[in-house]
Amino acid sequence: MYLSQVEKIWRKLLLGIMVIMIAIQGCNSTLFSTSEAQIPRLVSSERNDPETFNPVTSLDPHAVLGLIYEGMITQNGETGELEPGIAESWQISDDRQHIIFTLRPDVKWSDGKPLTADDVVFSFNEIYFNKNIPNNVRDILRIGQKGQFPKVRKINDYQVEFITPEPFAPFLRYVGDVNLLPKHALKDTVNITKGNKKPQFLSIWGTDTPLEKIITNGPYRLLSFQPGERIILERNPYYWRKDSQGKTQPYIEQIVIPIVGSTDNALMQFRAGGLDMVNITPDFFALMKREEKRGNFTVYNGGPAAVTHFITFNLNQSTRKGKPVVDPIKSRWFNTLEFRQAIALSIDRTTMINNIFQGLGTPHDSPIYKQSPYYISPKEGLPVYNYDPNQAKKLLLQAGFKYNSQGKLEDADGNLVRFNLITSNDNSIRTQIAVQIIRDLANIGITVDFQLLAFNTLMTKLSKTLDWDAHILYFIGGNIEPDSTRNIWSVNGILHTFNQNTFYGAPLKGRIVQNWEQKISDLYIQGSQELNEDKRRKIYAQAQILAQEYLPFIHLVNPLSFSAIRNDIKNIRFSGLSWRLWNVYELKIERSS
Numbered sequence: 001m002y003l004s005q006v007e008k009i010w011r012k013l014l015l016g017i018m019v020i021m022i023a024i025q026g027c028n029s030t031l032f033s034t035s036e037a038q039i040p041r042l043v044s045s046e047r048n049d050p051e052t053f054n055p056v057t058s059l060d061p062h063a064v065l066g067l068i069y070e071g072m073i074t075q076n077g078e079t080g081e082l083e084p085g086i087a088e089s090w091q092i093s094d095d096r097q098h099i100i101f102t103l104r105p106d107v108k109w110s111d112g113k114p115l116t117a118d119d120v121v122f123s124f125n126e127i128y129f130n131k132n133i134p135n136n137v138r139d140i141l142r143i144g145q146k147g148q149f150p151k152v153r154k155i156n157d158y159q160v161e162f163i164t165p166e167p168f169a170p171f172l173r174y175v176g177d178v179n180l181l182p183k184h185a186l187k188d189t190v191n192i193t194k195g196n197k198k199p200q201f202l203s204i205w206g207t208d209t210p211l212e213k214i215i216t217n218g219p220y221r222l223l224s225f226q227p228g229e230r231i232i233l234e235r236n237p238y239y240w241r242k243d244s245q246g247k248t249q250p251y252i253e254q255i256v257i258p259i260v261g262s263t264d265n266a267l268m269q270f271r272a273g274g275l276d277m278v279n280i281t282p283d284f285f286a287l288m289k290r291e292e293k294r295g296n297f298t299v300y301n302g303g304p305a306a307v308t309h310f311i312t313f314n315l316n317q318s319t320r321k322g323k324p325v326v327d328p329i330k331s332r333w334f335n336t337l338e339f340r341q342a343i344a345l346s347i348d349r350t351t352m353i354n355n356i357f358q359g360l361g362t363p364h365d366s367p368i369y370k371q372s373p374y375y376i377s378p379k380e381g382l383p384v385y386n387y388d389p390n391q392a393k394k395l396l397l398q399a400g401f402k403y404n405s406q407g408k409l410e411d412a413d414g415n416l417v418r419f420n421l422i423t424s425n426d427n428s429i430r431t432q433i434a435v436q437i438i439r440d441l442a443n444i445g446i447t448v449d450f451q452l453l454a455f456n457t458l459m460t461k462l463s464k465t466l467d468w469d470a471h472i473l474y475f476i477g478g479n480i481e482p483d484s485t486r487n488i489w490s491v492n493g494i495l496h497t498f499n500q501n502t503f504y505g506a507p508l509k510g511r512i513v514q515n516w517e518q519k520i521s522d523l524y525i526q527g528s529q530e531l532n533e534d535k536r537r538k539i540y541a542q543a544q545i546l547a548q549e550y551l552p553f554i555h556l557v558n559p560l561s562f563s564a565i566r567n568d569i570k571n572i573r574f575s576g577l578s579w580r581l582w583n584v585y586e587l588k589i590e591r592s593s
Contacts, residue, residue, distance in 0.1 A: 047259070047261060059494075067255065077579070078575045097163060124178070148165045150175070211225060251586070258275070270297075270564060307559060308556070313334040329411070343554060348387045365383075367543070389444050403445055408445045418447040421434060422468055489521055499517065499552075
């Protein structure tokens with residue numbers, strides 16, 4: 001009851017602050033000096049600073065990286081179809097194991113140097129496939145049970161051939177999307193040199209790097225960065241795109257990205273006129289719809305978002321430096337299947353959707369999005385956990401747990417069941433989800449201690465120090481291709497957070513991989529190898545069923561995607577399949593005087 005009252009008070013206070021800010025600042029769409037305002041600039045926002053400007057080592061999909069780097073081909077944000085980009089064409093062999101990309105001859109890096117096949121070969125062979133440079137791309141481009149990488153070779157200055165050891169269904173989509181890096185700027189950083197244990201590349205292009213030294217190939221390049229305040233991007237003068245009349249793209253000179261700290265702060269700044277666009281959380285959808293005309297903006301509905309919120313437990317049974325990664329008492333609870341199933345049954349997702357998401361979402365029960373053709377429904381055999389706290393209690397009792405005289409849950413040894421739950425402090429929706437879960441679990445006698453962390457601190461815990469019990473986050477992206485989450489389900493994947501295999505990059509001792517865990521990992525490999533669509537669907541159906549039976553992730557809600565965008569930003573093509581700036585190169589600003 002107390003938590004509910006606090007939420008209501010906070011919500012009223014937040015709305016009051018917003019109204020005051022609007023009254024003070026009005027709806028001026030820029031908060032810069034007169035001279036600055038003469039430059040066509042779009043003002044977006046991000047909650048946090050980027051952890052690095054290196055797209056290979058970054059674990060945070062920061063918007064800035066998507067604006068300054070590109071791969072060889074692009075994906076249409078509305079349809080998901082692949083389209084030419086830096087590579088103007090590609091040829092695929094009949095056996096699907098050879099792809100030849102032909103690059104545009106006029107593409108340059110942000111320093112004016114030509115981008116050629118040498119850069120493509122360097123990016124893959126020397127960076128992404130380098131065993132001394134851990135990165136996400138290595139996971140998704142490992143092919144088959146042996147996890148082999150494709151061979152990449154230069155044919156001529158503008159043609160590159162990729163050869164896979166066996167058919168790999170999503171290969172074109174993956175390899176074409178990988179960000180390219182400049183050989184001329186980075187070739188001396190990728191190898192281990194005398195006196196160094198790691199390549200210099202792992203520490204290069206951090207946020208303290210002079211921005212002129214960061215060489216990129218996207219529509220924008222870095223102009224300035226004030227940590228904790230804002231990032232300014234300027235149009236890349238060497239960017240390759242031109243419109244049908246031959247005019248250079250992008251049209252907008254600069255993009256300003258204030259660091260706002262949270263989704264609520266972003267909304268306040270938008271309503272005060274300081275931002276041109278903002279994602280809308282469901283709790284503010286009705287309010288923003290009412291303000292569309294007065295605020296001169298449109299609320300775009302992109303349909304189901306490529307997002308699913310979840311809670312997961314640390315199932316790691318390894319040791320680090322001679323000590324267990326997880327408290328052995330808690331580890332026994334977390335690794336008890338009935339415990340995880342009871343947690344799933346005790347979470348009231350209908351209330352969560354109605355109260356937190358304002359009815360603008362649906363329950364989610366699968367590692368694959370509902371909009372994917374590979375998704376299977378409960379009618380097709382997908383296990384689901386509808387709200388049933390009584391059944392949750394029965395499962396816990398069957399597993400050897402018991403209730404004390406105060407109604408608190410204890411394990412068979414009399415230990416009170418109590419664990420820590422963490423999430424990032426930059427998203428009010430996740431905070432509200434956590435508050436409800438704490439309340440729901442209290443109804444079955446479980447005590448939860450909740451902690452909000454800075455996003456980068458949270459990422460360090462999940463991927464490096466591993467000192468956590470349970471966390472709430474969301475999967476974002478991946479769209480309709482299930483293999484895009486293989487780095488989550490591969491037992492050695494860098495995002496296999498519920499049972500990581502390394503501690504600060506060093507292998508853990510005594511790691512236990514469960515049979516179901518290995519089976520899901522194997523199924524994702526099989527799915528990537530299978531070219532027959534019907535057979536692929538059956539493979540991913542098995543993976544979904546296993547994931548729901550054993551619940552390493554307890555999926556919660558798939559929300560709808562909304563964004564508010566000023567009406568003077570033209571050529572918007574908003575879609576839940578992508579992000580609001582996926583077609584930034586064709587956006588225009590037509591400010592009213």
